[in-house]
Amino acid sequence: MPAVSTLRVAHQFLLPQHTLSRLVYRITRSRNRFVKDRLIRWFVRHYRVDLGEARDRDPAAYLDFNSFFTRALRPGVRPLAADPETLVSPADGRVSEFGTLDGERLLQAKGRAYSAVDLLGGSEQRAAPFRGGAFLTIYLAPCDYHRVHMPQLGTLRESVYLPGRLFSVSDASSRSIPRLFARNERVASLFDTPAGPMAIVLVGAMLVGFIDTVWGGPASYPYGRQPRVRRYPDTNAQAPTLARGAQMGHFGMGSTVILLFPRGRVEWAPALETGAPVRVGEPVGRRVGGAQGSAA
Known part of the structure; x- marks a missing residue:
């Protein structure tokens, strides 16, 4: 180092x-x-x-x-890519890393990788659909719009609050702190989609101890010490289905969004580059192949 x-x-x-x-x-x-x-x-x-x-x-x-x-934007300032097969960016920010998982491992920064099992709370079952799959990590700077949106249509199946540290998620931290995203406080949401299972992980950071979801109010239960799991449908709530481009949550301050998809279900856009800026609604990839699971 x-x-x-x-x-x-x-x-x-x-x-x-x-x-x-x-x-x-x-x-x-x-x-x-x-x-x-x-x-x-x-x-x-x-x-x-x-x-x-x-x-x-x-x-x-x-x-x-x-x-x-957590301000809202004026209608029309983040138009969705027209092709419904296109995956759209869930957030305004900068592409930190993207690519293919090496088994269950995904890239954090050059020379550093971490486990999807660790990212998703130590559950082999949660991580199994994404083995060898595709991932995209987007860093949100303080100046960015901080609401997070759906890359595609999805029906929520599980939402998990995972307590942890609150390290900065800056470039220097990503290069230096092992397993950074799997150590920080985070909320992992798993959906059924036309491309199969999809995970959206909202990662907290220094001074960012509050994450909100549209289906359950404050999801990060600030400064909790125990994981909290909610599966859908349950006895008290139907599984929410969110449209492509719909808001799914927001950060109380800025941080990182990580997307996971199964192997062979997603192709990243040729123009996507590490370090490139992205905005909500812009194309970042597209669905390919048959779906392993679909939105209800």
Whole structure:
């Protein structure tokens, strides 16, 4: 590990990650105008946020910083790729890595891989459909739109909250911290789709201890210590089916989205490149072959 990278990430092992995230959680939900208006305006300037795309363009219109951070966009600013066979980007951000799993292992950064079993909470059963399959990792920067959308039609079968650390998911951390995405707090959602099983994993990070889903409210149960599993349909709820491009969740701050697909069911778009920017609704791949499972 290069010395510079080591210095950039070593302090994270010493920081009280969850305590800091709890503090940020409270500050970002303050409705004190003095606090929230100044924080929002500073953030817009510092990160060059394009509020022209937002449904509410006035920084003072938001109840708190979290409402601003998870802001909705104006209708039409993220059109879906027209071809229904196309997989669309679930998030605004940058392609961190993509490709094919080597058995159950997927690439985190050059020279570093981790296990889909670990990513999905240590369950061989959850990871089995994705062995040798396709993966896409998207990093969301602070300036990005932070709602997460469906790459294709899907019916939810299982949603799992997995407690963990809150390391930064920056490039330096990805290169330096082993099994980063499988160690951080995360929510894994498994769907039946026309391309077979699909996993969408929302990974928390430093100061990002809150993940929300549209079907169950706060999914990350901030700072929990035990995994929480919900399977669908259950005795209290029908399995939600979400359309291609529909919102499925959001981050309380920014982080990472990971998609997993079975072997031979997805081809990534020729134009997709590591480091390239992507936006919700843009084509990132397409379905191929027959489906192993389908949306209900």
